[in-house]
Amino acid sequence: MTHHHQADPAAANALARVRGRAPEIRANVRRLAAFASVHSCPTAAVAFAARVDTNRVLAGTRMEMPFGQSPFAIGRGVAFEALLRRHGHAELRRVLTAGLDTDFTFAAIENLREGYPPNRAGLRMRATVTRTRMAEIAGSPADPVVLDGAVLEADIGGLPAFFEADEMAIGVGGQIIVGENKSWPVVDGKPTDEDALGAALDQAATYVLLGRRTLGQAGVDPACMSDSVVLVTPRNTGLAPSLYRQDVASRIRRIERLLSAVPDVQETAAATPASVTFDAVADQTLPESARLEEFGEVTAVLGRVYAPASCLTSCGFAWACRQRLFADADPGLVGGQVARALPGIASLSRVAELGQGAPASPVEAPAAVPLARAGRLYDEVMPPAGPAQRRTA
Ligand code: SF4
Numbered sequence: 001m002t003h004h005h006q007a008d009p010a011a012a013n014a015l016a017r018v019r020g021r022a023p024e025i026r027a028n029v030r031r032l033a034a035f036a037s038v039h040s041c042p043t044a045a046v047a048f049a050a051r052v053d054t055n056r057v058l059a060g061t062r063m064e065m066p067f068g069q070s071p072f073a074i075g076r077g078v079a080f081e082a083l084l085r086r087h088g089h090a091e092l093r094r095v096l097t098a099g100l101d102t103d104f105t106f107a108a109i110e111n112l113r114e115g116y117p118p119n120r121a122g123l124r125m126r127a128t129v130t131r132t133r134m135a136e137i138a139g140s141p142a143d144p145v146v147l148d149g150a151v152l153e154a155d156i157g158g159l160p161a162f163f164e165a166d167e168m169a170i171g172v173g174g175q176i177i178v179g180e181n182k183s184w185p186v187v188d189g190k191p192t193d194e195d196a197l198g199a200a201l202d203q204a205a206t207y208v209l210l211g212r213r214t215l216g217q218a219g220v221d222p223a224c225m226s227d228s229v230v231l232v233t234p235r236n237t238g239l240a241p242s243l244y245r246q247d248v249a250s251r252i253r254r255i256e257r258l259l260s261a262v263p264d265v266q267e268t269a270a271a272t273p274a275s276v277t278f279d280a281v282a283d284q285t286l287p288e289s290a291r292l293e294e295f296g297e298v299t300a301v302l303g304r305v306y307a308p309a310s311c312l313t314s315c316g317f318a319w320a321c322r323q324r325l326f327a328d329a330d331p332g333l334v335g336g337q338v339a340r341a342l343p344g345i346a347s348l349s350r351v352a353e354l355g356q357g358a359p360a361s362p363v364e365a366p367a368a369v370p371l372a373r374a375g376r377l378y379d380e381v382m383p384p385a386g387p388a389q390r391r392t393a
Contacts, residue, residue: 008266010269011158011265011266011269011270012269014269014270014272014274015049015050015051015265015268015269016050017274017277018046018049018050018052018269018272018276018277018278019050019051019052019277019278019279020277020278020279020280020282021279021282021283022052022053022056022057022278022279022281022282023052023053023056023057023059023282024051024052024053025051025052025053025055025056026051026161026162027051027156027159027161027163028161028163029163029202029203029206029207030199030203031048032156032206032255032258032259032262033199033202033258034313034314034315035048035262035314036258036261037310037313037314038305038307038310038311038314038315039261039262039263040305041303041304041305041306041311041315042302042303042304042305043298043299043302043303043304043317043321044305044315044317045263045268046268046272046276046302047278047317048157048262048263049157049263049265049268049269050278052278053316054315054316054317055067055316056282056316057278057281057282057316057317058281058282058291058295058316058317058319058320059282059284060284060288061288061291061292061320062288062319063292063295063317063319063320063323064316064319065316065318065319067316073183073184076183076239077182077183079183079239080181080183080234080239080241081181081183083239083241084181084232084241085111085148088109089109089146089148091241092104092109092146092148092167092232092241093105093107093109094241095232095241095242095243096146096167096169096179096230096243098243099230099242099243099245100169100172100177100230100243100245101172101173102144102169102171102172102173103144104144104146104169106143107143107144107145107146107169108143108144108145108146109145109146109148110129110133110145110146110147110148111148111149112126112129112130112147112148112149112150112151113148113149120162123151123153123162123164124153124162126149126150126151127151127152127153127162129147130147130150130151130152130168130214131214131217131218133145133147133150133168133170134168134170134176134211134214134215134218134220134224135215135218135219135220136170137170137171137174137175137176137215137220137224138219138220138221138224140171140174141170141171143171144169144170144171144172145169145170145171146167146168146169146170147165147167147168147170148166148167149164149165149166150164150165150167150168150207151163151164151165152164152165152207152210152211152214153210153214154210154213154259156259156262157262157263157264157265157268158264158265158266159265163206163207163210165178165179165180165204165207165211166179166180166181166232167179167180167181167230167232168207168211169230172226174224175224175225175226176211176215176224176225176226177226177228177229177230178204178207178208178211178225178226178229178230179204179229179230179231179232180200180203180204180207180229180230180231180232181231181232181233182196182200182231182232182233183233183234183239184196184233184234185233185234185235185236185237186233186234186235186236186242186244187235187236187237188236189244191231191233191244197231200231201229201231201246201248201251202251202255204229204230204231204248205229205248205251205252205254205255206255207229208225208226208227208229208248208252209252209255209256209259211225212225227247227248227249227252228245228246228247228248229245229246229248230243230244230245230246231243231244231245231246232244272302273301275301276298276301276302277298278298280294281294281295281298292320292323295317295320295324296324296327299317299320299321299324300324304321304324304325306321306322306325308322350364
């Protein structure tokens with residue numbers, strides 16, 4: 001992986017122009033994982049490179065998707081975090097001591113969430129403290145140290161990004177262990193939500209990977225970062241914390257591949273036409289129709305690779321893209337596999353016509369035969385209220 005920590009200013013400007021006044025989002029683990037599942041879509045790649053928050057660009061339109069946590073879950077998270085920290089982190093000390101076979105009763109707990117400016121400069125300072133404390137593991141310190149709110153710096157597609165880990169326990173049998181706090185319950189020793197568990201473990205695995213790179217840069221053996229991570233979660237229905245430890249070696253390898261597949265920001269910027277910007281799409285003073293029209297133009301210029309399953313779960317543009325595909329009656333609507341099986345055919349309306357036995361042009365011929373055979377299936381696949389206001393054939 002290349003490390004150009006100074007992004008070329010021209011690329012940075014180009015991407016700032018692409019973003020315009022659209023809401024910005026920093027790279028974080030969840031965002032990275034979401035992008036990984038739609039990375040073959042050029043629109044998604046440009047939005048990712050330009051740090052456009054796809055979940056919020058369409059806010060105020062009917063195409064805004066309901067992402068994000070419920071206020072109830074957020075409230076529970078805040079309460080759980082406060083519980084861990086109160087009385088000098090007494091609960092956190094207790095749960096780490098019980099779960100890690102190391103006495104954290106008198107461990108130094110350094111709270112990096114306080115005392116630093118809440119901006120990039122503050123993150124960079126916290127990253128420096130984190131790196132320094134991590135490197136101390138090489139001198140085998142007598143007492144363990146916990147960093148509350150450790151910050152790791154990483155190069156994501158050629159731009160520096162900061163990642164914030166809930167805890168980093170340093171000096172557990174000569175190793176460093178990453179911890180994440182989650183407020184969803186573990187009932188009878190099992191997390192109740194498998195998806196949330198997977199996402200939390202991916203998050204922790206990313207910190208292990210970035211932590212290893214940080215150690216390597218500091219000249220310390222990266223193996224000092226443990227392959228196992230801990231999740232601190234409430235036990236059963238109350239808020240009493242308990243610790244869940246798991247090996248994430250295979251997740252670390254997967255995330256390493258994922259990071260190396262992030263497109264280079266400079267290349268993305270260079271390949272993006274100057275006319276492309278999400279500025280008007282996000283402009284809440286414009287009428288909805290104008291914003292969606294802009295969206296259609298931007299995505300038409302960049303191109304879309306619409307795959308319903310991954311788009312709907314991983315991209316904030318999914319409803320808007322689906323609507324565009326309906327409007328264009330694009331075969332992509334029914335998913336990439338079907339679209340690939342219909343080479344040379346411009347629209348679903350045309351699919352329907354061929355399915356009903358319309359004569360095929362030479363370019364349509366390879367797909368036309370099976371289509372005619374499968375003609376009646378089309379009516380079952382597409383709901384009757386579906387596309388085809390426009391005949392593009
Ligand atoms: S929803 Fe649209 S922009 Fe997002 S990944 Fe899918 S096709 Fe691309």
